[in-house]
Amino acid sequence: MAGSLFTPLKCTFIFGWCLIILCKAGFSAPAQTIQPRFDERVELMSVVFYLAKASEYQNETIKPYVQSVNDFFRQHKNHDLIDYVAQVRNEYGIAYDAVMSYALHLKTQDNEVIFNHSLDKNYLDPRWTEEVVDEFLALLNAFYRETNFRAFFENNKELYE
Secondary structure, three states: OOOOOOOHHHHHHHHHHHHHHHHHHHHOOOOOOOOOOOOHHHHHHHHHHHHOOOHHHOOOOOHHHHHHHHHHOHHHOOOHHHHHHHHHHHHHOOOOHHHHHHHOOEEEEOOEEEEOOOOOHHHOOOOOOHHHHHHHHHHHHHHHHHHOHHHHHHHOHHHHO
């Protein structure tokens, strides 16, 4: 074995150099810039689940914003949508990431919230059944219009930015 091409020492040495080269290549890749932005769909769903007292949406870190939400939506805390949220949370486990999965499948246009059919429904969290998607959207639209959510979102743009 004295003349073996791959001794344990040589293998360790080669492995070390390969590791260094791979790490260097990984660290020298161009950095991607991720630009955070505020999204009306995400904000809408967050406010709705906050008003429904979903525990994961009860963060009150930014007190002026929470006060703004409470003041603006005070009259709508008993909206049918808020009751429906409690129902779908209990029956279907719609919470946490399922909420944002739905939000990202929506779009707003002409003072209406619509389901974005150009997106693949397979990426929608499976807790959203077809029946729940349709009923939720109808109630969400009513909430969006009746509360003038668009005005709330626009009024808080300074905070978002």
